[in-house]
Amino acid sequence: MINPVMSEQLLSHIDEKSIVDLCSQLIRLKSVNPPGNEHDAARYSADYLAEAGLEVELITHTPERASVLARLKGSGELPGIMFTGHLDTVPVGAEKWLYDPFAGEVSEGRVWGRGTCDMKGGDAAIMVALKALAASGVQLKGDVVLALTAGEEADSLGAVTIARRTDLGPLQALVVAEPSSNDIYVAEKGALWLEITTHGKTAHGSMPHLGKNAVLMMVTLLNELQLMKIPFEVHPMLGDFSMSINTINGGVKTNVVPDYCEITIDMRTVPSQDHQAIYAQFNGLIEKLAQADPDFKASIKIINDRIPITTDPDNPMVKAFNRALGQVLGQETTPKGVRYYTDAAALSPAFNLPMIICGPGEAGMAHQPNEYVDIDKMVQATRIYALACLEILG
Numbered sequence: 001m002i003n004p005v006m007s008e009q010l011l012s013h014i015d016e017k018s019i020v021d022l023c024s025q026l027i028r029l030k031s032v033n034p035p036g037n038e039h040d041a042a043r044y045s046a047d048y049l050a051e052a053g054l055e056v057e058l059i060t061h062t063p064e065r066a067s068v069l070a071r072l073k074g075s076g077e078l079p080g081i082m083f084t085g086h087l088d089t090v091p092v093g094a095e096k097w098l099y100d101p102f103a104g105e106v107s108e109g110r111v112w113g114r115g116t117c118d119m120k121g122g123d124a125a126i127m128v129a130l131k132a133l134a135a136s137g138v139q140l141k142g143d144v145v146l147a148l149t150a151g152e153e154a155d156s157l158g159a160v161t162i163a164r165r166t167d168l169g170p171l172q173a174l175v176v177a178e179p180s181s182n183d184i185y186v187a188e189k190g191a192l193w194l195e196i197t198t199h200g201k202t203a204h205g206s207m208p209h210l211g212k213n214a215v216l217m218m219v220t221l222l223n224e225l226q227l228m229k230i231p232f233e234v235h236p237m238l239g240d241f242s243m244s245i246n247t248i249n250g251g252v253k254t255n256v257v258p259d260y261c262e263i264t265i266d267m268r269t270v271p272s273q274d275h276q277a278i279y280a281q282f283n284g285l286i287e288k289l290a291q292a293d294p295d296f297k298a299s300i301k302i303i304n305d306r307i308p309i310t311t312d313p314d315n316p317m318v319k320a321f322n323r324a325l326g327q328v329l330g331q332e333t334t335p336k337g338v339r340y341y342t343d344a345a346a347l348s349p350a351f352n353l354p355m356i357i358c359g360p361g362e363a364g365m366a367h368q369p370n371e372y373v374d375i376d377k378m379v380q381a382t383r384i385y386a387l388a389c390l391e392i393l394g
Contacts, residue, residue, distance in 0.1 A: 002327065002391050006138055010386050013132035019378050020111060022048070023124035024104030026087075027113035033088035035064065036157075038150040041087045041120075042066035045127065045148050052131035054146075059161060061150055067158030068148040069168075072130055072140070078393055079170035080143035082353065083130075083385065084159070084343055085123040085177040086152030089115035095369040110372040117361030121373030122177030122381065123148060125360055129385035140393040145171065152343050155304075159343035163350035173317040173392065174353040175385070176342045179361030182380050184325065186311040186318055186356060187237040187337030188344060190269035192278060193304035195262060196221065196286075198250075199297040203257040211257030212295050215250045218261035221298060224285055225265075233272035237337030238308065243267045264303065268339060271308045306345035310337075311354040317392065321356050324387035328380050338363065358384065 029041040042058060049070040050056040059067040067087070074080065092101045092114050099105040101114040111121065126146060133144065145168055149158030162168075198218045203211025225245065232241035243265060250261030269275065279302060286298045311318060313335040326332035340363070344355045360377035 002324070002387060002394065006390060006394060007327070007387060010132060010136045010138055010390060011383060013135045014128060014379070014382050014386060016375060016379050019124055019128050019382055020106055020375055022128060023111045023116065023121050023373065023378060024106060026120040026124060027104035027111070027115055028102055030102050031088045032091050032114070033151060033153045036088055036150055037064050038087040039064050039066045042068050042148065042150070045087070045123070048127060049130065049146070053134040054130060059158070061157055061161065065150045065157065067150045067161065068146070069162065070130070070146040072134055072144040074140035074142040074144070074393055076142070078142035079172035080145055081173050081175060081389060081392060082145045082147060082168070082171050082347065082351070083126045083175045083177065084147040084149060084347060085119050085126055086149045086158070086343060087123065088151055088153050089118065090153050090367050093369055098370050109375050111375060112370065112372045114371055116373040117179050117371050118366035119178055119359060119361060121361050121378050122179070122359035125378050125381040126177055126385055129382045132386050133389055138390060138394065140389060142393040144389055144393070147347070149343055156343055156346050159346035163346045169351065171351050171353055174344060174348050174351070174355050175321070175388070176344050176355065176357045177359035177381065178342050178357050179363045179366050180357050180359050181362050182325070182329065182358060182360055182377055182384065184318065184322060184333050184335045184356060184358050185338045186313055186335040187235070188309050188341050188357065189238050189339050190275065190308035190345070191304050191306045191341045192267040192269055192275045192302065194265045194282060194300055195303050196265070196282070196298060196300045197260055197262045199299065200257065200259045202259045205255035205257060208257050214258045214261040217296050217298065218248070218250065218263065220289060220296065224289065228281070228285060230278055230281065231273070232270055235270040235272070235337070237310070238270045238339070241268065241270050241273060269308055271310055275305055275307065306341045307349065309344050309348050309355050311356065315354045317354045318356060320391045321358070321388045324391045325358070325384050327387055328383045
């Protein structure tokens with residue numbers, strides 16, 4: 001249990017202005033993905049954490065892209081905790097915003113801008129919590145490691161790089177500051193994205209019989225996909241498997257028979273499913289269509305592969321984190337699951353860590369125009385993170 005004197009001492013080092021100022025500054029450092037450009041945000045974060053007294057490493061992926069690894073040293077008596085948040089954001093979109101999406105405006109009890117919710121508000125909360133832990137003089141029995149990553153919105157470049165490290169442990173929990181309205185999630189769906197291309201032969205549009213129409217091949221494939229049943233078992237926290245065909249592209253010109261057509265498919269998987277078995281099922285369908293029609297030709301490749309992640313709600317780390325949350329919010333919560341995926345898909349299996357998602361943003365606000373994060377939620381999250389470290393490592 002948390003020592004009330006130590007708790008009060010720790011929380012006295014957390015103030016709203018520091019959190020808001022840091023969040024606003026991170027918003028001003030554009031890191032839209034694509035292309036990423038996280039280097040400036042990573043450098044600023046690294047400098048902030050170094051000044052707070054942490055050991056810091058800037059991981060440079062390219063001249064424009066970087067991640068951060070920081071460590072607040074403990075005594076080594078217990079395995080540490082890893083926190084993670086990503087530095088990249090999605091693009092702004094065409095819709096006009098109420099506030100400049102890269103100004104970090106503060107209004108109506110919120111910080112506004114692209115990435116406030118997803119997830120620079122969470123990043124700011126973690127960093128201020130670690131600064132408070134360092135300033136308070138509280139002696140922790142294990143290290144607190146922070147991974148601020150590049151590329152989560154695309155290929156998890158930073159998380160995949162960090163997952164290969166062998167010098168970060170021992171660790172006992174992973175906390176992801178993705179949007180959850182400071183609720184606790186312990187399960188996330190997997191993602192399997194496929195790109196399927198049908199291959200034809202060009203011909204003049206006035207002589208289609210001389211070509212092989214890849215668009216019509218794709219129509220045949222799409223009709224079969226609508227009938228295909230992919231096995232799964234409903235998960236108590238994650239629910240059903242889902243599949244959505246979300247992009248299509250084909251042909252080169254109105255008067256040219258198309259020699260290719262391409263679709264991408266977004267599948268969100270649950271723990272009862274095996275991604276290789278699903279991939280094999282799609283390959284089997286393509287082979288069946290090719291046997292039925294010698295002119296049918298298609299290829300398939302995986303463009304995103306992230307397994308589902310689940311943690312037992314009764315895991316000691318989840319219960320300890322929940323106690324810290326209860327001290328801040330007045331009551332503990334019932335752990336739940338989320339449909340989206342996070343960098344935990346790379347980090348949790350690599351280090352064999354139970355996963356906890358808890359962040360100040362609202363999940364429904366992620367990727368939306370006029371994105372914002374509530375200031376009071378950021379303050380709560382900062383307090384939760386700091387007290388969770390004290391609960392688990394104190």
